[in-house]
Amino acid sequence: MFKQALEELFHEAEYNPLLWLAIKHEHGARETFKRFERRLRFGAYGLALLLTLPTVLAPRAFFLAFLELWLVTFVSFYALGFAVDAAYALAARFSSEVRGEFWEALRLTLLPPAVIAEGKYLNGQLRAWRWLLMETAGRHCLAAWLIFMIAGLTISITPLLLMWIWLILVPILVLAYGYVSEPLWRMRAVVALSFAMALRIRDEAMAILVTLGIAFSIRLLQIVFVITIPLQLNLLERNPIIGFAPWLYILAVYVFFYGTYWYAHRWAWNTVLSHIEAER
Numbered sequence: 001m002f003k004q005a006l007e008e009l010f011h012e013a014e015y016n017p018l019l020w021l022a023i024k025h026e027h028g029a030r031e032t033f034k035r036f037e038r039r040l041r042f043g044a045y046g047l048a049l050l051l052t053l054p055t056v057l058a059p060r061a062f063f064l065a066f067l068e069l070w071l072v073t074f075v076s077f078y079a080l081g082f083a084v085d086a087a088y089a090l091a092a093r094f095s096s097e098v099r100g101e102f103w104e105a106l107r108l109t110l111l112p113p114a115v116i117a118e119g120k121y122l123n124g125q126l127r128a129w130r131w132l133l134m135e136t137a138g139r140h141c142l143a144a145w146l147i148f149m150i151a152g153l154t155i156s157i158t159p160l161l162l163m164w165i166w167l168i169l170v171p172i173l174v175l176a177y178g179y180v181s182e183p184l185w186r187m188r189a190v191v192a193l194s195f196a197m198a199l200r201i202r203d204e205a206m207a208i209l210v211t212l213g214i215a216f217s218i219r220l221l222q223i224v225f226v227i228t229i230p231l232q233l234n235l236l237e238r239n240p241i242i243g244f245a246p247w248l249y250i251l252a253v254y255v256f257f258y259g260t261y262w263y264a265h266r267w268a269w270n271t272v273l274s275h276i277e278a279e280r
Helices: 003-012 017-027 030-057 059-092 101-107 113-157 159-200 204-227 229-237 242-279
Strands: none
Touching: 003 017, 003 030, 003 113, 017 113, 030 059, 030 113, 059 113, 059 159, 059 204, 113 159, 113 242, 159 204, 159 242, 204 229, 204 242
8 A cells, every 4th residue: 555655754864854854753664564564454454255155155145235344334434534634734733843943944954845845745755654544444445345245246146247337447447446556645635734734824723724624625525426316417418429438437537526625725835835945
């Protein structure tokens, strides 16, 4: 889960002295994160297989019941995401740092503003990384559970259905990839927003509340998007390019979710850079 992103973080420490110091004195070796990630991944897929077994052994008796259980778990896990956003913002701990003597000393050094901002921002990501891995493990479990159930049901009924099941599984796999990747986009955006608000708002509690307010607003916008899916599909049915509509719709969902966090991240990052440059 996000091995490449973690490698990039530790690789960046070779060129950023602030991040190097933070890793050495606060986070430790990258193997610590990798071991934690491997345990979570093993548990996630193991739990998904365990939950799938009843639907494979007796598909007609358990499939619908477990599908309802999956839907309830999916909605509950999404609701818990609000708490995870708060954990990302609190784990970054920017508000206390930008008011300390170390921050004042940093601004007096010859380090470029971009290096200072990047070092602090990437350190904030590492502080939130374990929360990111735990949330992502839960999403891997949910995605694998659904895919295993559909594949298991197909095999238990008749293997011939595998010739047609790809029409369902391929879009689900594409959506599942975006689903398990979304926490990384969101974590980066929330950490950047936390940094920007800590610099702009001197009151620590208010800075955190504004960060969470922006993050929760994006979440509510996503909920509105999901609730209106039946209306969106109804509009797609009237479209002359209906043959390509499913794939275009998946692309639109990806752009909407990714684009929202990309814009929030970009705005927050530009705010951080401009504020640091103005204070020097």
